[in-house]
Amino acid sequence: MTILEHLFPHVVENPDVFVQSILETLQMFLIATPEWFILGIIFGLTLAITKPGGMWENRAVFQFLDKLTNLCRSIPFVIMIALLFPLTRLISGTAIGVRGAIFPLIVGITPFFSRQVESVFNGLNPMLIESAQAMGLGPWSIIWSVYLRESISALARVTTITCISFNSEIAVIGAIGAGGLGDYANRYGFERNQLDITVAAVITLLVFITIIQTIGTIIGRKNEH
Amino acid sequence: MGNAIIEITQLSKRYDTPEGAYTALHDVNLNIEEGSIFGIIGLSGAGKSTLVRCINGLEPISGGTINVLGQSIPDLSAKELRQLRKSISMVFQQYNLMPSRTVEGNVALALRHSGLSSAEKRDKTRKLLSLVGLEQHAQSHPSQLSGGQQQRVAIARALANNPRILLLDEATSALDPDTTKTILELVKRLNRELHLTIIVVTHQMDVVKSICTHVAVIDHGTIVEQGEAFDVFANPQAELTRRFVGDYTGLSHVIDVLRSGGAAAGLDPDGQLIHMSYANKTVAEGLVSAVTEQFHVTVNILFASLDIVDGYPLGSIVAQYSGDPEHIKQALDYLRGKGIRIATVHPESKASASTNAAASITKEHIA
Numbered sequence: 081m082t083i084l085e086h087l088f089p090h091v092v093e094n095p096d097v098f099v100q101s102i103l104e105t106l107q108m109f110l111i112a113t114p115e116w117f118i119l120g121i122i123f124g125l126t127l128a129i130t131k132p133g134g135m136w137e138n139r140a141v142f143q144f145l146d147k148l149t150n151l152c153r154s155i156p157f158v159i160m161i162a163l164l165f166p167l168t169r170l171i172s173g174t175a176i177g178v179r180g181a182i183f184p185l186i187v188g189i190t191p192f193f194s195r196q197v198e199s200v201f202n203g204l205n206p207m208l209i210e211s212a213q214a215m216g217l218g219p220w221s222i223i224w225s226v227y228l229r230e231s232i233s234a235l236a237r238v239t240t241i242t243c244i245s246f247n248s249e250i251a252v253i254g255a256i257g258a259g260g261l262g263d264y265a266n267r268y269g270f271e272r273n274q275l276d277i278t279v280a281a282v283i284t285l286l287v288f289i290t291i292i293q294t295i296g297t298i299i300g301r302k303n304e305h
Numbered sequence: 306m307g308n309a310i311i312e313i314t315q316l317s318k319r320y321d322t323p324e325g326a327y328t329a330l331h332d333v334n335l336n337i338e339e340g341s342i343f344g345i346i347g348l349s350g351a352g353k354s355t356l357v358r359c360i361n362g363l364e365p366i367s368g369g370t371i372n373v374l375g376q377s378i379p380d381l382s383a384k385e386l387r388q389l390r391k392s393i394s395m396v397f398q399q400y401n402l403m404p405s406r407t408v409e410g411n412v413a414l415a416l417r418h419s420g421l422s423s424a425e426k427r428d429k430t431r432k433l434l435s436l437v438g439l440e441q442h443a444q445s446h447p448s449q450l451s452g453g454q455q456q457r458v459a460i461a462r463a464l465a466n467n468p469r470i471l472l473l474d475e476a477t478s479a480l481d482p483d484t485t486k487t488i489l490e491l492v493k494r495l496n497r498e499l500h501l502t503i504i505v506v507t508h509q510m511d512v513v514k515s516i517c518t519h520v521a522v523i524d525h526g527t528i529v530e531q532g533e534a535f536d537v538f539a540n541p542q543a544e545l546t547r548r549f550v551g552d553y554t555g556l557s558h559v560i561d562v563l564r565s566g567g568a569a570a571g572l573d574p575d576g577q578l579i580h581m582s583y584a585n586k587t588v589a590e591g592l593v594s595a596v597t598e599q600f601h602v603t604v605n606i607l608f609a610s611l612d613i614v615d616g617y618p619l620g621s622i623v624a625q626y627s628g629d630p631e632h633i634k635q636a637l638d639y640l641r642g643k644g645i646r647i648a649t650v651h652p653e654s655k656a657s658a659s660t661n662a663a664a665s666i667t668k669e670h671i672a
Contacts, residue, residue, distance in 0.1 A: 211401035214361055215415045216390035216466070225414060230405050305404045305446045 090274040098277075101254075101264035102284060107178050108250050108260060109243075112185045116246070117239065119190045123149070124197025125227060131202075135209060135219060145194075152191040157249055160188050161256065181250075181258035189246050196238035200231050232303040240296030244289055251285075261285060310470060310502050311337040311360060316369035318355055318526075329355045330526045333369070337519070339469075342496050342503045344517035344534065346510065346549065352526040353506045357472045360504065361393045362386045374469065394463035398475035400455040402447040408434065408458050409443040415465035433461040437491060453484035460491065464499075471495065471503045477512060485509075489516050510553040514538065514614050522546045534615040539582055540646065554621050556580070559608040560650065576605070576627035578650035581640065583620045592643055593622070600636040602628035623650060 085092050123145060129135045130142040155163065164184045168175045171183050208230060212222045228235075251262030261281045269278030318330040329352045337343045347353045358364035359371055362378045371378045374392055381389060402411050412430045421429065434440045437457040447455050456476060463471060473492065477485040493516050495501050505512060513520050513534060521531035522545055529543035541547040551557040563578070597604050608623040626633045637647050 205401075207397065207399060207401045208403060210363065211395070211397060212414075214363060214390060214395040215462070216387045217414075217417060218384075218387055221417055225417065226403065230403055232405065303405060305448055 088276045088280050090268065090272075090277050091280045097264065097268070098280065101259060101261050101281075104178055104258070105250055105254065105260035105262075105288075108181055108185060108254075108258065109246070111178075112182050112189075113243070113246070115182075116186050116190045116193055116242075119186070120193030120197050120242070121228075121235075123190065123194035125201060125223065127194065127198040128201035128227070129223075135222065149191045149194055152187065153195070157188045157252055158256070160184060161253060176257045178258055178260075181253045185246070185249055185253060188249050189242060192245060193238070193242045196242060197235065200234040200238055201227055203234065204230060233300045236296050236299040236303065240293055240300075243292045243296070247285065247289060308339055309336040310339040310374060311335065311504075312370075312372040313359075314370050316356075316359065316371055317367050318352070318359060318364065319367045328526055330359070333523075333526075333528055335521060335528065335531065337502065337504065339502050340496070340500055341518045342493070342505060342516050344513035344520040345504065345506045345523060346508065346513050346520060347523035347545075348508060351523045353508075353523050354474055356523065357395070357474055357504060357506050360470075360472060361390055361395055363395075391466040392468050393470045393472060394466070394468040395472040395474060396456070396459050396463050396476045398478050400447070400452070400459045402455055402458055402462075404447055407444050407446055408439060408450070411447065411458055412462045412465055415462045419466065429465065430461075433464055434458075436464070437461045451484075452480050453488060456480065456484075456488055457491070460488075460495075464495070469502060471501050473503065473505045473507075475506055475508070478507065478509065485512070486515075492516060510549050514553065514612060516615075518615055522549065535617050535619065538612070538614045539584065539619055554610050554612060555608065556610075556621060556623065559623050563607075563650075572625055573605075573627045576603075576625040577630075577633060578607075579624055579626055579637065580648045580650050581622045581624065582646040582648075583622075583644070584618065592640060592645065593624070596636040596639060600628075600632045600639070602626050602632050602636050 091098050127142065127145055127149070130138040130145075132139070132142070134142075152160075161184045164187060165175050168180055168183045172179050174180045204227065208226055209222060212226050217225065250258075250260060251265075254260035254262030254264075255266040257263075261284060265278045265281035268274050269276075269281065313333055313335040316330055316333040316335075317328065320327045320329060333356060345353045345356060355364055359366050359378070360373060362381065366379055374389065376385075376389060378386070378389075403414060406414065409427075409430050412433055413426050416426045416429065419426070431440060431443070434443055437460055439454060439457050439461065442450060442454065442458075447458065450458065459476075471492075476492075477488050480488060489512060492503060492505075496503050496516075503516075505517060507513065517534045519532065520534045520537050521528050522537070522543060523529070524543070524545045530537060530541070530546045537546060538550055541550045548557070551560070563572075593604050593606070596602060603626070605625040605627070606622055607625060609621065611618060611620045613619070626636065641647055
């Protein structure tokens with residue numbers, strides 16, 4: 081106890097705030113992740129199969145999604161939050177706190193993840209799709225049995241990368257009003273110059289990222305053949 | 306023989322590329338009989354793969370008609386085409402097995418939508434794997450298998466829906482000669498035992514020679530020659546076919562040697578180089594000594610080979626005839642009368658034999 085008190089005096093002095101901020105970060109992560117994961121898979125898959133020469137070639141859909149993705153990716157996240165402010169309030173009822181953070185977080189990360197997913201599917205051997213077609217499999221079977229099934233390992237890898245980027249988005253939105261570890265490090269560590277708080281936030285995030293990375297690596301390796 | 310299972314008339318296929326239209330196939334006419342092993346041979350880029358991909362509708366056609374199992378491919382809906390593809394299986398050069406699935410899983414994938422219960426699927430998968438001799442590898446992943454084994458898995462997968470037609474697109478081109486032989490033996494057995502019609506796309510004459518009953522030679526998107534494999538081998542008409550056959554039998558090599566130095570090879574400059582093809586070895590060899598005595602000509606044999614095409618022997622002799630030109634002519638006429646195909650060899654021309662006045666040899670000449 082004394083060592084902790086000695087190393088992290090400000091954290092120990094007010095442990096509830098620390099615990100609360102960890103919970104808020106986890107909340108944001110756990111609520112938003114399933115959504116951007118599913119959306120990213122859908123958009124990435126749509127991009128990959130509607131591209132010129134794709135299985136379901138569709139110029140209009142591809143061009144629209146492609147341009148939309150580029151547009152969203154070109155806006156820095158901090159500006160995106162401000163831009164989405166009215167829409168967030170309409171959808172979530174509030175633009176602050178964890179509740180107000182979910183919508184901009186999803187909008188911010190989905191284009192990044194969609195691109196990663198798209199490149200995974202584009203990297204799939206086209207001959208596998210052709211041989212599935214020659215076998216008489218329909219498009220939905222091909223999506224399920226070839227596109228998704230054969231990409232598990234690569235999808236695990238890009239999901240891990242995205243989770244880590246997502247963590248920094250959580251910290252950014254936290255610092256401007258949503259709470260969590262970003263807010264904790266900013267308000268106490270930076271503004272009050274309590275360095276031990278910043279260090280504690282960094283260590284917590286490091287542990288968090290290590291867990292994500294380990295899970296991603298295990299899933300990826302298990303499905304690599 | 307049986308009925309035409311695949312009928313293609315005036316088939317054409319064009320691609321629109323940024324550099325303009327490109328014609329991949331032009332005026333292709335083919336009738337493939339049920340139960341045959343039909344070879345489609347050509348150089349790379351000749352359009353042979355495009356042609357087979359038209360047969361199972363992977364490639365939409367630009368003109369002409371194509372009927373498979375009594376159905377017109379271009380008129381089928383996507384769903385009907387998928388249904389028909391269960392009867393037309395395809396095996397690829399690069400095997401195209403799903404890397405994340407086991408051998409068993411790869412075969413079972415073809416049985417998706419088959420309406421079988423999972424126990425029935427497992428049973429069928431086992432049977433197919435034992436048919437291709439891989440039952441002990443059911444739980445392996447494709448990456449753990451050799452090329453030949455992977456191609457056997459691909460064949461087992463192709464047979465899952467009890468197809469009536471099997472398309473082999475350069476299926477042995479990535480394999481070593483010994484493995485190629487075992488795969489070809491398997492293909493032949495499937496043709497015999499399951500009465501499968503098999504289309505073999507290849508650039509290897511060896512493949513055609515060892516298993517095909519019929520062959521079509523394709524060059525620049527057009528079929529330049531087709532017929533029973535033996536006839537095409539024995540009496541090649543088109544320039545490309547003669548090159549394929551010549552390269553295969555070693556005749557081209559002999560001509561190269563002659564061209565590089567006929568005199569050095571100890572040849573009589575006034576002699577005539579004659580290529581004799583025949584369907585019966587013993588008869589031909591007896592005749593060579595017979596003409597020597599009967600017509601007083603000297604026959605100097607430079608090269609001889611014997612092949613088995615579609616199960617029938619086919620021999621070839623290149624010899625130099627010297628003596629009185631009138632006697633030589635009589636000798637050659639006599640040989641023609643005995644069913645031997647006679648062609649004069651011009652070392653200057655790579656395509657070798659001129660075919661004028663050459664009698665065709667047929668399997669009937671086999672005693």
